Amino acid sequence: AQSVAQPEDQVNVAEGNPLTVKCTYSVSGNPYLFWYVQYPNRGLQFLLKYITGDNLVKGSYGFEAEFNKSQTSFHLKKPSALVSDSALYFCAVRDIGNNNDMRFGAGTRLTVKP
Amino acid sequence: EADIYQTPRYLVIGTGKKITLECSQTMGHDKMYWYQQDPGMELHLIHYSYGVNSTEKGDLSSESTVSRIRTEHFPLTLESARPSHTSQYLCASSGQTLQEQFFGPGTRLTVL
Numbered sequence: 001a002q003s004v005a006q007p008e009d010q011v012n013v014a015e016g017n018p019l020t021v022k023c024t025y026s027v028s029g030n031p032y033l034f035w036y037v038q039y040p041n042r043g044l045q046f047l048l049k050y051i052t053g054d055n056l057v058k059g060s061y062g063f064e065a066e067f068n069k070s071q072t073s074f075h076l077k078k079p080s081a082l083v084s085d086s087a088l089y090f091c092a093v094r095d096i097g098n099n100n101d102m103r104f105g106a107g108t109r110l111t112v113k114p
Numbered sequence: 115e116a117d118i119y120q121t122p123r124y125l126v127i128g129t130g131k132k133i134t135l136e137c138s139q140t141m142g143h144d145k146m147y148w149y150q151q152d153p154g155m156e157l158h159l160i161h162y163s164y165g166v167n168s169t170e171k172g173d174l175s176s177e178s179t180v181s182r183i184r185t186e187h188f189p190l191t192l193e194s195a196r197p198s199h200t201s202q203y204l205c206a207s208s209g210q211t212l213q214e215q216f217f218g219p220g221t222r223l224t225v226l
Contacts, residue, residue, distance in 0.1 A: 043206075043218050044204070
């Protein structure tokens with residue numbers, strides 16, 4: 001079965017600095033990978049996804065993520081963080097070769113300080 | 115406008131009450147899901163459906179039940195609410211296999 005890990009519970013960065021939120025995955029087939037963001041008292045909002053093609057995927061709000069097959073990683077990045085980026089971020093994986101269920105990571109809380 | 119809706123957004127009830135959390139989507143999606151999430155914590159899949167008259171239990175054992183009589187509607191029912199059911203409940207839907215899940219705004223349930 002597929003699984004996804006977000007090794008950091010919390011990431012703190014200063015406004016204007018680059019940010020990285022880490023995600024690693026495990027699947028038996030080909031992975032479809034997703035990032036979501038959740039603001040307080042809200043549902044999850046889709047940011048970006050990797051299905052196939054270019055390993056660097058660009059998404060909403062200036063975020064991007066790089067698919068690295070050899071390291072089984074899909075880290076979320078942004079060149080210059082904003083205070084408004086502070087939120088909970090979830091990585092998710094779907095194993096198309098198997099049961100197609102989507103698995104979510106435990107989430108990483110990003111705090112951007114002015 | 116295509117969207118996914120959840121009502122109520124907030125609910126405070128007493129122990130032993132029967133409640134139904136509503137979820138509707140206007141995107142024509144076949145797949146729908148219910149997740150339970152404690153504040154700021156990970157999501158736990160409690161129920162899912164791949165189409166009308168199809169319902170399955172998720173990874174997390176739940177005392178709730180669901181039904182899928184219409185494509186657009188996927189209500190979740192608690193026959194007798196308890197304080198341990200206090201949580202946020204998120205509904206989601208998806209269409210094609212390659213597509214991401216779309217989430218509703220959630221229902222925050224408090225059982226006193």
